Amino acid sequence: MSNISENTLVLLKPDTVLRKLCGEILSRFERKGLTLTALKMLKLTPEMAAEHYREHIGKPFYPDLVEFITSGPIVALVLTGPNAIKTVRTMMGPTNPVDAPPGTIRGDYATVMSNNIVHGSDSLTSAQREIAIYFTDQEMF
Ligand code: RTP
Ligand code: MG
Numbered sequence: 001m002s003n004i005s006e007n008t009l010v011l012l013k014p015d016t017v018l019r020k021l022c023g024e025i026l027s028r029f030e031r032k033g034l035t036l037t038a039l040k041m042l043k044l045t046p047e048m049a050a051e052h053y054r055e056h057i058g059k060p061f062y063p064d065l066v067e068f069i070t071s072g073p074i075v076a077l078v079l080t081g082p083n084a085i086k087t088v089r090t091m092m093g094p095t096n097p098v099d100a101p102p103g104t105i106r107g108d109y110a111t112v113m114s115n116n117i118v119h120g121s122d123s124l125t126s127a128q129r130e131i132a133i134y135f136t137d138q139e140m141f
Pocket of ligand 2 (some may be wrong): 122
């Protein structure tokens with residue numbers, strides 16, 4: 001842990017847009033003190049989804065994962081701050097909302113693993129790789 005600022009990629013998944021929770025989730029991250037460095041709305045192509053979730057290609061849940069993440073528009077964010085990657089993961093809670101305590105995003109807003117509201121990069125390497133899928137340097141502020 002250090003106080004050096006880092007970037008992380010966050011996706012507000014299609015369920016979040018559909019349920020009109022984008023403002024609420026973004027607000028949590030802003031209140032925490034993370035800085036909004038980039039933001040866009042887009043619909044992932046199957047190719048982009050494969051790039052984003054490439055570590056999961058071949059797993060049993062992969063087809064459903066791609067179908068869900070490409071099912072509607074999403075909001076992509078870059079959030080910045082000291083320990084931003086771990087901070088976002090802690091705020092999200094565990095992958096399965098059943099295990100996510102109240103107070104976490106998945107604990108407060110989700111019931112099933114397939115529709116779990118939010119994505120956050122899981123490491124510095126992932127963050128750098130994922131940010132480049134969504135944003136050019138000119139789109140980061
Ligand atoms: P994410 O990448 O979406 O932020 O989620 P995560 O790191 O918490 O979880 P990860 O292991 O990367 O899985 C990516 C997404 O795939 C779905 N999943 N289903 N066993 C299963 O059925 C299973 N495992 C994972 C979840 O929707 C998860 O968010
Ligand atoms: Mg993941």
